[in-house]
Amino acid sequence: DQQVKQNSPSLSVQEGRISILNCDYTNSMFDYFLWYKKYPAEGPTFLISISSIKDKNEDGRFTVFLNKSAKHLSLHIVPSQPGDSAVYFCAASAYTGNQFYFGTGTSLTVIP
Amino acid sequence: DAGITQSPRYKITETGRQVTLMCHQTWSHSYMFWYRQDLGHGLRLIYYSAAADITDKGEVPDGYVVSRSKTENFPLTLESATRSQTSVYFCASEGDTQYFGPGTRLTVL
Numbered sequence: 001d002q003q004v005k006q007n008s009p010s011l012s013v014q015e016g017r018i019s020i021l022n023c024d025y026t027n028s029m030f031d032y033f034l035w036y037k038k039y040p041a042e043g044p045t046f047l048i049s050i051s052s053i054k055d056k057n058e059d060g061r062f063t064v065f066l067n068k069s070a071k072h073l074s075l076h077i078v079p080s081q082p083g084d085s086a087v088y089f090c091a092a093s094a095y096t097g098n099q100f101y102f103g104t105g106t107s108l109t110v111i112p
Numbered sequence: 113d114a115g116i117t118q119s120p121r122y123k124i125t126e127t128g129r130q131v132t133l134m135c136h137q138t139w140s141h142s143y144m145f146w147y148r149q150d151l152g153h154g155l156r157l158i159y160y161s162a163a164a165d166i167t168d169k170g171e172v173p174d175g176y177v178v179s180r181s182k183t184e185n186f187p188l189t190l191e192s193a194t195r196s197q198t199s200v201y202f203c204a205s206e207g208d209t210q211y212f213g214p215g216t217r218l219t220v221l
Contacts, residue, residue: 002153002154003153034209035183036212037205041214041215042214043116043202043204043212043213043214043215044155044202044212046209046210046211073133076149089154089155091155093155098143098160098162099143099157099160099170099171100155100157100205101157101171102147102154102155102156102212103154104152104153106155
C-alpha cells in the first residue's frame with residue numbers, strides 16, 4: 001500500500017505565478033521528508049527537505065510546509081519559471097531506517 | 113569525474129534471460145540503493161546495502177539479486193527476466209541525502 005501519496009499527477013502554472021505541489025503520508029513514524037525533481041532521461045535530484053521538528057523550510061524560491069497533524073506536506077515554488085517544468089517526487093523516511101518511500105510524482109508544467 | 117554512474121543506459125532483453133545492471137559511485141558512500149520507477153507507482157525500493165557484503169530487501173525484491181563486494185559497486189541482477197520487470201531502474205548512494213544515477217531503461221520482450 002502506498003505510504004506516500006501525490007494525488008495530482010499533473011499541474012500547469014503560468015510563469016511568475018505560484019506552484020503548489022501536495023503530498024500526503026500515512027505512516028506516523030515518518031519524521032524526515034524530501035522533495036526531488038526529475039527531468040526526462042535523468043535521475044531524480046534533491047531539491048529541499050524538512051524534518052518533523054519544523055513546519056517550514058525555505059530555500060530560495062522553494063518552500064516546503066509540513067502539517068504533522070494532517071500528515072500533509074506541500075512544496076511552494078514562487079515565482080515559477082519554465083525551467084521548473086519537471087516531475088516532482090515527495091519522499092519520506094523514518095528515523096529508524098534509511099529507506100525512502102516515494103510518492104508517484106507530479107508533473108509540473110510552467111507555461112511561459 | 114565524481115558521482116554515480118549506471119550502465120548500460122538502455123537494455124533490451126528477452127524473457128528468461130539473465131541481465132545485470134551496473135552501478136558505480138566515487139564518493140565511498142556506505143549506503144547504496146536500487147529503485148525501479150513505474151507509472152502509477154513512483155519509485156519503489158528493490159534492495160539496499162549498508163556496506164560491502166551487507167544487503168537487505170526493500171519493497172519489491174522478488175526476481176532480483178544484488179551483491180556488494182566493493183563499496184563503490186552495487187550490481188543488480190535479474191536472474192530470469194520477466195515482462196513485468198520492464199521499467200526504469202535507478203541506483204542511488206547516500207551522503208547527506210540520496211544521490212541518484214541517470215537510470216537504466218530496461219525492456220523485457
